[in-house]
Amino acid sequence: MLLKELNILNFKNCSEANLSFTENVNCFLGNNGEGKTNLLDAIYYLSFCKSYFNPIDSQNIKHEEPFFVVEGIYDKGDKTDVIYCGLKRNQKKQFKRNKKNYERLADHIGTIPLVMISPIDILLIIEGSDGRRKFIDGIISQYDKSYLNNLLNYNKALHHRNLLLKSFWLNRNFDKDSLEIWDEQLIKYGTLIHQSRKTFVDDFTPIFQKYFTQLSNNKETVALIYQSQLNDDSFENLLVNNLAKDKANHYTNFGIHKDDLVFAIDEFPMKKFGSQGQQKTYLMALKLAQAELIKNISEKKVIFLLDDIFDKLDDNRMKQLLAIVSNGDFGQIFITDTSLSRIPDILTEENINFKAFKIENGGAVDV
Numbered sequence: 419m420l421l422k423e424l425n426i427l428n429f430k431n432c433s434e435a436n437l438s439f440t441e442n443v444n445c446f447l448g449n450n451g452e453g454k455t456n457l458l459d460a461i462y463y464l465s466f467c468k469s470y471f472n473p474i475d476s477q478n479i480k481h482e483e484p485f486f487v488v489e490g491i492y493d494k495g496d497k498t499d500v501i502y503c504g505l506k507r508n509q510k511k512q513f514k515r516n517k518k519n520y521e522r523l524a525d526h527i528g529t530i531p532l533v534m535i536s537p538i539d540i541l542l543i544i545e546g547s548d549g550r551r552k553f554i555d556g557i558i559s560q561y562d563k564s565y566l567n568n569l570l571n572y573n574k575a576l577h578h579r580n581l582l583l584k585s586f587w588l589n590r591n592f593d594k595d596s597l598e599i600w601d602e603q604l605i606k607y608g609t610l611i612h613q614s615r616k617t618f619v620d621d622f623t624p625i626f627q628k629y630f631t632q633l634s635n636n637k638e639t640v641a642l643i644y645q646s647q648l649n650d651d652s653f654e655n656l657l658v659n660n661l662a663k664d665k666a667n668h669y670t671n672f673g674i675h676k677d678d679l680v681f682a683i684d685e686f687p688m689k690k691f692g693s694q695g696q697q698k699t700y701l702m703a704l705k706l707a708q709a710e711l712i713k714n715i716s717e718k719k720v721i722f723l724l725d726d727i728f729d730k731l732d733d734n735r736m737k738q739l740l741a742i743v744s745n746g747d748f749g750q751i752f753i754t755d756t757s758l759s760r761i762p763d764i765l766t767e768e769n770i771n772f773k774a775f776k777i778e779n780g781g782a783v784d785v
């Protein structure tokens with residue numbers, strides 16, 4: 419999938435843009451706050467039907483404007499796909515592929531595989547398990563359609579089971595049969611999700627370790643440990659054996675919603691013992707592995723969005739990263755930087771084909 423053209427109206431600080439891209443590296447260059455990341459986010463929107471940064475859709479409409487439109491024209495080799503996303507204030511988001519509305523946005527996920535690397539990804543390491551579960555879910559959903567459905571069904575059942583537990587507590591009653599309806603759903607979908615996550619971590623870990631070694635050139639050993647209550651017992655047993663606790667807390671204490679992915683370095687948690695540089699390299703390796711796994715399984719090249727990576731890496735690691743992502747194994751690359759020359763200089767030195775845009779006040783001009 420190659421993004422040939424991006425057309426924007428009123429998306430964040432961009433009033434209007436009509437950009438055409440190269441199939442190699444595309445650079446958005448300019449000062450802080452001019453709108454470089456917003457352009458990456460518009461491209462992200464077209465793959466995931468939402469912003470990477472702001473989950474409230476209406477806040478992505480340019481201030482004082484009534485709507486936004488983001489449209490991408492993709493080259494699929496044998497044909498062209500036009501992906502359209504439009505949002506009017508106080509109305510439902512419209513998302514279309516070749517002028518046809520999607521019935522469910524989930525059906526679009528995975529159509530245009532994409533990986534974003536941004537400074538806020540550090541939260542993946544330092545914050546709670548929720549972000550790491552979303553990280554796993556985001557990757558698997560891009561190559562396995564049934565996974566996202568299983569997850570939606572699991573979350574629905576969990577929500578209803580928790581509501582029921584709360585109502586038993588409020589009304590001081592208990593109805594085993596109605597709880598079992600949701601238990602069955604949780605067990606069905608939770609077990610499938612657990613299996614998919616386990617397989618994912620097994621497949622993902624060696625790819626991740628390969629990139630970490632390549633980027634860091636050092637002797638540290640890194641590992642990913644999938645923690646799940648379902649690793650040691652069946653979901654059915656967990657629910658039966660912990661019913662008293664669930665009733666007392668009026669909440670479901672066991673399940674795949676409690677899973678975590680432990681990032682380890684030399685057998686210690688990265689969160690507590692990794693240096694900032696190690697954490698940054700760890701993140702890069704995670705994202706590269708994400709792109710490679712999606713590419714291997716979906717057999718589609720992956721669009722790579724690299725936001726402010728100088729913020730993350732020294733010049734050497736930056737060069738190494740650019741060399742890895744632009745060697746043709748991955749797909750098209752979009753990259754931002756505050757310097758007009760730093761990335762173009764490296765790309766010229768490395769003989770990598772690129773196109774550069776200068777971003778000013780939300781608009782873009784070729785340089």
Ligand SMILES: Nc1ncnc2c1ncn2[C@@H]1O[C@H](COP(=O)(O)OP(=O)(O)OP(=O)(O)O)[C@@H](O)[C@H]1O
Pocket residue numbers: 429430431432448449450451452453454455456457477478479480481726754756
């Ligand atoms: N809905 C919106 N309407 C108008 N402006 C917005 C909206 N949302 C965000 N902005 C503005 O867009 C501007 C550009 O943000 P962006 O993150 O793209 O800058 P950047 O060029 O990547 O900067 P940096 O180099 O600091 O990362 C910010 O000043 C932000 O306030």
